[in-house]
Amino acid sequence: MVLDTFYVERAGLLTTIQDKGRYHYMKSGISVSGVMDPYAAEIANILVNNDENEAVLEISIVGPTLVALVDGVISITGADLDARLDGKAVELWKSIHIKKGQRLTFRAASSGMRAYLAIQGGFEAEFILGSYSTYLAAAIGGIQGRAIKEGDILQSREDFSSNKSHLTAFSKSIIPQYKDxxxxxxxxxxxxxxxxxxxxxxxxxxxxxxxxxxxxxxxxxxxxxxxxxxxxxxxxxxxxxxxxxxxxxxxxxxxxxxxxxxxxxxxxxxxxxxxxxxxxxxxxxxxxxxxxxxSITEAQQLYRNYQLWLRFFRGSIKQLNMLKAKK
Known part of the structure; x- marks a missing residue:
């Protein structure tokens, strides 16, 4: 089921719909594209119970203003763009309930370069060659292959009306610190x-x-x-x-x-x-x-550790939600 989720009141500098990218077509000269910060995007999806490859909004430097058209669960990770919900500061790296009619605003980044907004169910977009990712140079994916603009209606692929999602926060001790x-x-x-x-x-x-x-x-x-x-x-x-x-x-x-x-x-x-x-x-x-x-060996071990940690975090979130659901 596709739902109208956000109205774009202000577009920001560069906000696009991205997932992990368009693999398997490089032999044909087609760029992978996808999120610039895979870590922040994956955590954003996990926090709202999405598959790690669901489409998210990648928000660069100066963010948009979005008006919620439906109740839902969102998370924002990555750079600090002073996100606010009806004027109240939004905590990053945490799942958040958002209600129909609320206004989500972003300002200029105070640290980092890109933030990621995930919504439970994932953003709906043009599915081209196995990916929702916007590839600007070829004008494919996302919304007509372009960045979002004022007046756009962003859609998601889940009905939230009966959703009883539990809120989850990411441990502050392991949130990346963006420096200069x-x-x-x-x-x-x-x-x-x-x-x-x-x-x-x-x-x-x-x-x-x-x-x-x-x-x-x-x-x-x-x-x-x-x-x-x-x-x-x-x-x-x-x-x-x-x-x-x-x-x-x-x-x-x-x-x-x-x-x-x-x-x-x-x-x-x-x-x-x-x-x-x-x-x-x-x-x-x-x-x-x-x-x-x-060395290659060290790089591979670091990557294995990263994947094991993500698997552990994802499993912990699922267990926590199951326990909360029983109460």
């Missing part, structure tokens, strides 16, 4: 033969600023240039992924993000590990990044 400097762990890339010997020393001993030219496709970094060997400025186009760090002839690294292309012809210096992608997603213009090399 981050350490990003990386695995050395496959094209190390394209770089001069001192290039990696330069990279790992330098501090880079995030350029204001960054977007959902990639973060452009400002700092010490990475030197390429003569004649190695370009390679045959090869696979790239979320977190791949490419170096063009200018020597200024680019960290590829959710809306990246499917292949690239710049040498790949390194790749950020999965569990640190949220830091890149939340980095703002002029924030600083340092990079630290880790």
């Amino acid at each position: 400097q981050y350490e990003i762990r990386v695995i050395v890339g496959p094209d190390f033969g394209c770089f001069k010997k001192e290039s990696y020393r330069t990279f790992f001993n330098s501090v880079y600023k995030v350029s204001n030219q960054s977007n959902r496709m990639g973060l452009r970094l400002i700092g010490n240039s990475i030197e390429l060997k003569k004649g190695k400025e370009d390679i045959l186009s090869d696979a790239i992924m979320f977190g791949t760090i490419q170096v063009p002839a200018s020597g200024d690294p680019i960290v590829l993000m959710a809306d990246r292309q499917t292949t690239g012809g710049y040498p790949r210096l390194a790749t950020a590990i999965t569990v640190d992608l949220f830091k890149l997603a939340q980095a703002r213009s002029n924030d600083t990044l340092r990079f630290k090399e880790v």
Whole structure:
């Protein structure tokens, strides 16, 4: 059942419908897209009893004003955009009951870059090639392949009228702290033969600023240039992924993000590990990044730990709801 859920009174800077992305079509040149901060989006969905891949609103820098058209259960995670419900501050990383007619407002981000709004049942959108995600460059998914705009009606896929959902909060001790400097762990890339010997020393001993030219496709970094060997400025186009760090002839690294292309012809210096992608997603213009090399084994173990922790958290929420339902 599809319900009209929110009226968009004000659109904000860039708010799109996203899920985990459009996989299995990279061979056809179609970007994965999806949420920039998978961690915050997953937790938002878990807090409202959704599948972890349900569509959410990704809200960047300056948020929208939404008027509820139905009672429901929502959660907001990620960056702090001073969310308020009828003027009263909303606690982040927690499930919240919202009533028909209430106004949910967001302001400019005071920390972090992107917030995630989940609603129980997930947002309804154009389902293209296995995903609801908005891919702006190709104008597909979401709402006609674009960001939300004033006057839009956002829909969800669940009837809340008889829903007795229990509210759940995320432990404050493990809520990410968004700062203006981050350490990003990386695995050395496959094209190390394209770089001069001192290039990696330069990279790992330098501090880079995030350029204001960054977007959902990639973060452009400002700092010490990475030197390429003569004649190695370009390679045959090869696979790239979320977190791949490419170096063009200018020597200024680019960290590829959710809306990246499917292949690239710049040498790949390194790749950020999965569990640190949220830091890149939340980095703002002029924030600083340092990079630290880790082994593939270490990266895999960190990812396993992350998945085990998510499974434990999800299971704990289900058990808690079952206990509350019996009372």
